[in-house]
Amino acid sequence: MSREPSAGEDRTFPGRPHAPARPRRVQGLLPPRPRRPRLPAWTATLTWKAACFITFMCCALAALLGALVHVSVTRQTVDTAREKALSRLEDVTRAYEAGDPLPPFAGVDPVGLPKSLRDLATRGSRGTMVADYEGRPTMWAAGPADGRALAVRVDYSLSARTISGLDQAILGSAVLAIGATLLVGSFAVTRVTRRLHLTAQVARRISAGDLDARVNDPRTKDPSRPEDEVATVSGALDTMASSLQGKLLSEQRFTADVAHELRTPLTGLSAAAELLPPGRPSELVQDRVRAMRALTEDLLEISRLDTRSETVDLDVYALGPLAERVVRASGTETAVRIVRDAQVETDRRRLERVLGNLLANAHRHGEAPVELTVDGPVVTVRDHGAGYPDYLLEHGPQRFRTESGSKGHGLGLTIAKGQASVIGAELVFANAPDGGAEARLTLPEYVELGGEEERDAAAP
Template identity: 75%
Template structure:
């Protein structure tokens, strides 16, 4: 299996910390190497100069026939072989090595008889200086990296907190809370320079305000149109009732009734959009309510009561939700249509072609049609809105086994201490 890093490694703060740490380590290593090389070259250069100076003195004493001083000699023991070969070849040179387990700088030059004259200079102090410098560079690098990480983490955390706030506000807007705003203080002063996060926050607030204004305008337009249509439709309905019996009269009355229903649905949606609905909670037993919905549908619907319970909800709105779901199943699905009550979970299923893909993915959309098929009108939109009003969750899906659309309504419910559930059998109901 491929190696997967923990989820927290995907955060911006972690990536910034790793980047800062790598850059600090690289910079500290580069500076440390440069300082180490410079100091080492200087220290070794000074030791080589001293060794060459002593080699000059020893050569003069040797040529004058005098006695060589301490640390000088002809082919002394411990003289590195490469340096002796260089001196025997007629050249002078120096080399850093060890003698008696102590750092030593050797200098050698040619002598008569194919021999080499050499001197040694103790290099222990220079080696200790370089070792101390390396430890100081390492310690200061660790402190500098730690301090930089702390400062960088503080700065990045401030930015990521603002980004998280912006993301939370964006999710709230997506969920329908159009009053949500970031209100970044940096965006309040137009003369103040803004960073990229403030720019994004300001753009999100502007977008939310514009979206809210457009939605409110559309809601007002829909409500005004529906309200203005009520009066002429009422008069048209009364006039249609005065027409003589016949097929044309039936068509007119049917169309007028459809227009009145559509107008009432638009007004209901406008109230749901404006969140002006008042909920009246009461103890409602689900089995009798489901039976009323089935009887009101005027069609053969299979009612199955797996577990009957009493919930605290708005019975009128719940009946409206179930009525719309059953009506949609009868209109757009195929028999048999089943209404199942299993505790707080109520399921409506048909055996038709199922919900369109857009509806399953994004929920019902008003008056939308898919190809040449009928749209789902406003019934499912109203059902979803009323379900939210009573605090229920309505999910649309298609059957995994066989065909058909499935609407699952889950009501808020807490299991009582006693056994309040009343199990019953399955009973078909119809017109």
């Protein structure tokens, strides 16, 4: 149950210079950094990104095809109307030169003729132009006639309606195509993401200790079916889990077998040590034998926790008196403070083991004063030493890991963490803001339903 560094040790490493201190942000000297708006979590999903990509590509493709069709049809329609208008202009020009009366759709400097087209005709050139005449789209054709503009008009309403209808058809088809593509694409992407989520869930179950969890993708079981990338990842995860399970089970069996084999010779060695004549050598031998027996028992307990074969004997206890009894049994100078007592449903023997290990760790590796605080279903054990090392805060206690020459084998906090998990409690390790290590154990609180109903009935 070691935690490094021990009290009073320097945590800097030799040969490594201290990092320069960053400038502190003082109000009035440095402006506050602007915070970027945080996007919702669902925008980072593969489904959302695929939907955005599909929508963008569909819109771009629809816009490109629609523009090409619109330009092609519009040019063809305008060319047809222009040829018709120019043909009429030639007929009207011959009638004008022969002195025949002009038809109703023709005239010299007629009303409504666009000024730009009139100026073009007066300069001796011919031209056409689409403009509104009496609220209707009209194709104008004009040419020179004795310094004036001889013009004809052709109704362009049908052609304009044709182009407008074509544009609406293109837009509607594009919307339908985008919707259908999104549905099909979302279905295909969802199938992939669902398999990825299943693989991630299995990976999390394995990391939580469920070594029997497997993806079992059917594509990896049937050699005749081609494997995609997701099936490859799933198969690799299953293979890794099987290999990891085999190695861990082998290590667990080895630890349990070694611990069991050591118990018999240690028992005989302990009995033989008691027969040694009194003296310093005898005390040293007996002390080392006791340490080896304690280590062996810890290894056996670790192996039982690893195999998840522990059974709990739950009952309801008052947490305050139970914590005081653990402190008295430890024989240490620990200050007990009960802010609010609570009834908890737990296994007393395992809870006493957890609290005993936390107290022993605080006294062995921390500095006085050591305090145990009970606040409802939460028990906090705190010392005023150098605090927990970084690796323990990030990854939790690790067996047989020590630093800075600290004594201990790292099993005490590992056992405390494992026993807390068995009784359904949460054990969190942290460093207090004003210095010192702090272990916080949160137990399941027992609430009497009858008492709540009576209190609810008595409430006004």
